[in-house]
Amino acid sequence: MNSNNREILNNIQIDIIIERLCQELIENHNDFSNTVLVSLMPRGKYIGKKIHNKLEKIIGKKIKYGELDSSFYRDDLRRHKNPIIPHKMKMNLTVSEKNVVIIDDVLFTGRSVRSALDALMPFGRPKNIELLVLINRRLSRQLPIEPNYVGKVIDSIESEKVVVNIDGKNNVKNILIFKT
Amino acid sequence: MANLSVKHLLGIKYLNKKDIDLIFNTADNFKKIINQPIKKVPSLRDITIANLFFENSTRTKLSFEIAEKRLSADVLNFSSGISSVKKGETLLDTVKNILAMKVDMVVMRHPNPGASVFLSRNIDASIINAGDGTHEHPTQALLDSYSIREKYGEVDSKNVVIIGDVLHSRVALSNIYCLKMLGANVAVCGPMTLMPKNLEELGVNYFPNLKEALNWCDIANVLRIQLERQDVQLFPSLREYSNVYGINNNILQNINKDITIMHPGPINRGVELTSDVADSSHSLILDQVENGVAIRMAVLYLLSNNLK
Numbered sequence: 053m054n055s056n057n058r059e060i061l062n063n064i065q066i067d068i069i070i071e072r073l074c075q076e077l078i079e080n081h082n083d084f085s086n087t088v089l090v091s092l093m094p095r096g097k098y099i100g101k102k103i104h105n106k107l108e109k110i111i112g113k114k115i116k117y118g119e120l121d122s123s124f125y126r127d128d129l130r131r132h133k134n135p136i137i138p139h140k141m142k143m144n145l146t147v148s149e150k151n152v153v154i155i156d157d158v159l160f161t162g163r164s165v166r167s168a169l170d171a172l173m174p175f176g177r178p179k180n181i182e183l184l185v186l187i188n189r190r191l192s193r194q195l196p197i198e199p200n201y202v203g204k205v206i207d208s209i210e211s212e213k214v215v216v217n218i219d220g221k222n223n224v225k226n227i228l229i230f231k232t
Numbered sequence: 233m234a235n236l237s238v239k240h241l242l243g244i245k246y247l248n249k250k251d252i253d254l255i256f257n258t259a260d261n262f263k264k265i266i267n268q269p270i271k272k273v274p275s276l277r278d279i280t281i282a283n284l285f286f287e288n289s290t291r292t293k294l295s296f297e298i299a300e301k302r303l304s305a306d307v308l309n310f311s312s313g314i315s316s317v318k319k320g321e322t323l324l325d326t327v328k329n330i331l332a333m334k335v336d337m338v339v340m341r342h343p344n345p346g347a348s349v350f351l352s353r354n355i356d357a358s359i360i361n362a363g364d365g366t367h368e369h370p371t372q373a374l375l376d377s378y379s380i381r382e383k384y385g386e387v388d389s390k391n392v393v394i395i396g397d398v399l400h401s402r403v404a405l406s407n408i409y410c411l412k413m414l415g416a417n418v419a420v421c422g423p424m425t426l427m428p429k430n431l432e433e434l435g436v437n438y439f440p441n442l443k444e445a446l447n448w449c450d451i452a453n454v455l456r457i458q459l460e461r462q463d464v465q466l467f468p469s470l471r472e473y474s475n476v477y478g479i480n481n482n483i484l485q486n487i488n489k490d491i492t493i494m495h496p497g498p499i500n501r502g503v504e505l506t507s508d509v510a511d512s513s514h515s516l517i518l519d520q521v522e523n524g525v526a527i528r529m530a531v532l533y534l535l536s537n538n539l540k
Contacts, residue, residue, distance in 0.1 A: 121261065123261070124261070124273035124274070124275045124533070125273060125274060129536075129537070130536060130537055132537075133235070134234060134235040135234075135533065135536075135537035137234055137254070137257070137258065138257075138258060138261040139261075140260070140261075141261065141264060143264075170274070173270060174265075174268040174269055174271075175268070
């Protein structure tokens with residue numbers, strides 16, 4: 053850590069929050085028989101996998117899980133120097149008539165979630181869609197999108213960057229906020 | 233973050249290995265998209281693409297058109313046979329007039345080698361070469377190598393023989409560049425009169441004998457005899473060519489291993505391939521066609537990033 057960044061959550065706090073988010077999900081989804089968890093690529097998968105594993109352990113049965121890439125549906129294509137390169141998607145499932153929980157690491161402007169809603173449609177017409185995020189950067193939204201399950205709410209300005217730090221074994225190490 | 237090293241796709245020789253890997257990895261995602269119930273993504277919804285075909289095409293033209301439509305681009309189709317080219321308009325004038333209609337990308341097939349290079353030096357739009365004479369056909373080579381990668385996991389160290397009219401084939405030249413760049417061992421096979429003079433320079437071996445070539449290779453990419461490009465007769469007859477270089481089930485059963493048969497189309501059934509081979513489980517021909525759409529979507533998507 054240096055003066056340019058500060059830790060918002062360490063790995064112990066993250067585990068506690070994930071435990072709570074799992075309990076909130078169980079409260080609303082019972083045995084998950086009609087629920088599909090969908091992580092947003094690339095960084096939502098680290099949170100999504102953690103939640104998926106923990107939930108399966110708690111309820112003792114398999115839960116349908118997918119990883120969705122929404123690169124081709126984004127509204128900022130051709131606004132960057134380099135093209136947005138898609139990530140490998142694992143969506144061998146249908147969301148038709150299912151309760152879908154979209155999982156991402158950080159909710160900022162809402163534009164990624166908007167593109168994810170479009171990217172999800174080819175997989176069927178869901179019964180409903182909920183959003184779970186580990187970090188909600190409130191006051192930064194550019195679209196009318198709000199999460200149903202929130203790990204931690206933070207107030208940050210646009211020039212700051214919130215990063216979920218991943219260690220060499222793909223575990224979430226901590227959450228940092230950077231001044232850019 | 234990666235980007236292509238080129239602004240146009242004029243030929244495989246202008247690409248590097250990283251470019252090809254980037255195109256293949258992007259095509260993996262598009263392959264999934266085109267197999268979804270909803271096969272369309274909005275990525276190029278603000279882009280207009282002109283398909284300029286100064287030479288006949290079925291597969292390539294349809295493949296580009298469907299790739300563009302799957303990406304939500306606006307598409308203009310142009311065929312020289314029914315255009316002002318017949319009235320004496322030059323290539324540059326034709327294209328400049330089309331670009332005045334605010335076209336962002338041009339996909340062009342032209343009978344003259346180097347036509348797309350010429351165009352790229354004279355206009356602003358992003359150019360994709362869909363075949364220029366006997367020079368290059370880069371998207372065909374990309375989809376061929378992509379199909380090999382899909383079946384075998386990698387192209388590196390595979391033995392690939394290109395059989396037939398290599399001399400007149402843009403597919404052969406682009407394939408040789410692409411396969412060599414990806415680490416394959418490449419050879420050619422066919423009558424000496426249908427081989428280019430610079431085989432050594434290209435770094436490919438020559439098999440005069442079909443059976444030896446098939447015994448050596450993992451993959452045989454079989455080409456059509458391009459009678460329309462031959463000014464003089466380079467072999468006695470199609471019947472004799474077929475007897476010596478045509479692949480039938482009998483020949484495949486007499487070699488010691490299973491090989492994969494590829495063909496860029498259109499097939500002259502009974503000349504270079506018999507129907508039982510073209511339609512057999514050895515054949516990757518229809519996979520090539522499907523992969524062509526994914527590869528062309530990837531190329532269009534990546535090149536479009538240069539259009540701001």
